[in-house]
Amino acid sequence: MAPDPLRSIILLVPFLCLSLGVRAQKEYSFSGQAHTGFMINQTDLSKNDFPTEKPNLFVSGGLSYYIELMDAWVCGDVSFGNMDGNNDTAYFKNIFYSGALTIKFDMIKWFADTRLKLSPKVGIGLMLYTSQLYAIADDRLIQQSPPASGKAFSPNPNFEFGADLSYPITDRVDIEIGYARKTMFGNDYFDAFLYDTPIESVDLVSAGMVFKFGKGKASRHNSKKIRNREDVVEMTTEEYRAFVGRIDSLESKLAKSKLEAEEKLKLKNQSLREQIASLNRIIDSLQANVYTFDFSNVSRDTTAFDLEEGAFSEAKYHLVLCNVKSKAEAQAYINRSTLDQSKMHIIYVPIEERYSVLYKSFDNFLLARKERGIVKRVEPRAWIARF
Numbered sequence: 001m002a003p004d005p006l007r008s009i010i011l012l013v014p015f016l017c018l019s020l021g022v023r024a025q026k027e028y029s030f031s032g033q034a035h036t037g038f039m040i041n042q043t044d045l046s047k048n049d050f051p052t053e054k055p056n057l058f059v060s061g062g063l064s065y066y067i068e069l070m071d072a073w074v075c076g077d078v079s080f081g082n083m084d085g086n087n088d089t090a091y092f093k094n095i096f097y098s099g100a101l102t103i104k105f106d107m108i109k110w111f112a113d114t115r116l117k118l119s120p121k122v123g124i125g126l127m128l129y130t131s132q133l134y135a136i137a138d139d140r141l142i143q144q145s146p147p148a149s150g151k152a153f154s155p156n157p158n159f160e161f162g163a164d165l166s167y168p169i170t171d172r173v174d175i176e177i178g179y180a181r182k183t184m185f186g187n188d189y190f191d192a193f194l195y196d197t198p199i200e201s202v203d204l205v206s207a208g209m210v211f212k213f214g215k216g217k218a219s220r221h222n223s224k225k226i227r228n229r230e231d232v233v234e235m236t237t238e239e240y241r242a243f244v245g246r247i248d249s250l251e252s253k254l255a256k257s258k259l260e261a262e263e264k265l266k267l268k269n270q271s272l273r274e275q276i277a278s279l280n281r282i283i284d285s286l287q288a289n290v291y292t293f294d295f296s297n298v299s300r301d302t303t304a305f306d307l308e309e310g311a312f313s314e315a316k317y318h319l320v321l322c323n324v325k326s327k328a329e330a331q332a333y334i335n336r337s338t339l340d341q342s343k344m345h346i347i348y349v350p351i352e353e354r355y356s357v358l359y360k361s362f363d364n365f366l367l368a369r370k371e372r373g374i375v376k377r378v379e380p381r382a383w384i385a386r387f
């Protein structure tokens with residue numbers, strides 16, 4: 001008689017609790033995994049269409065340890081399942097327990113920068129099973145393995161290979177799908193049916209979750225690595241995201257600072273342009289024609305007028321627009337002025353050794369002051385002189 005499936009599940013519970021219980025531990029480099037799935041029969045009785053046959057399902061759980069030197073995971077798993085199958089004349093029922101030790105490598109990270117992980121795996125295991133073969137015609141027990149008078153389970157070593165595909169949904173939890181083939185050598189009784197080859201195989205297609213813990217060596221399995229350099233920078237996914245966020249924040253602050261600096265430079269440049277324009281006016285005045293005058297007969301304490309005779313014979317108050325070192329500067333000033341140039345005159349003041357530009361003349365101070373109020377809109381430095 002086949003073992004009670006409920007009893008087998010109860011026997012598997014401690015292993016699953018060990019697998020999921022690692023959540024409470026804080027040891028670095030460890031992870032726990034739990035899977036379930038279905039099996040594909042690769043035995044001699046490979047059909048699965050007899051009415052009493054159950055779906056070929058299994059559950060598994062285990063622990064993994066990350067070996068930093070090899071950049072690989074060493075995984076220990078236990079699994080439990082049932083396998084039914086038939087041919088045209090007989091059907092079998094199989095209950096099995098299996099333990100396996102495998103090593104797997106995350107290969108995809110060497111070719112692409114992605115959080116997706118594709119991990120080929122290979123290893124060895126031990127299959128403990130009990131199997132009964134029945135005749136379809138009358139449900140008669142034809143044979144079983146191991147024999148009823150022998151062991152409760154038949155132990156058989158097996159070779160395992162396959163691959164897992166996983167993706168992290170958090171920093172600590174991955175979802176995973178996988179495929180593995182378990183091949184037993186030297187045994188042709190997994191289906192309790194002897195044929196002509198000492199090899200039996202089953203394929204396991206699984207889906208489950210992987211639980212990772214801590215930020216130690218185990219986290220570096222999913223770290224971002226910069227290679228082709230003498231040094232290697234490693235950080236966890238969480239640290240990498242924080243690092244990228246900090247860079248984004250600094251770039252935003254830098255862009256804002258650049259805009260503020262540009263605004264300040266625009267204002268400063270505007271002020272400098274105004275100063276340059278003023279200096280250009282002075283430079284232009286220096287490029288004006290220079291005239292030479294003979295003041296040898298003029299006393300140093302008097303004022304000489306470069307005017308037609310009688311120009312200021314009755315005037316006493318004059319508006320002075322500027323006071324410069326040369327007549328060329330004075331003439332350039334007149335040429336650039338927006339005031340009525342026909343009312344402007346140049347005089348030389350020997351005692352000061354300066355040239356002054358006069359604008360209009362008046363008989364009394366009040367008239368001169370009134371005109372100065374108008375002229376100061378154009379030339380704020382204008383003043384009144386009396387001579």
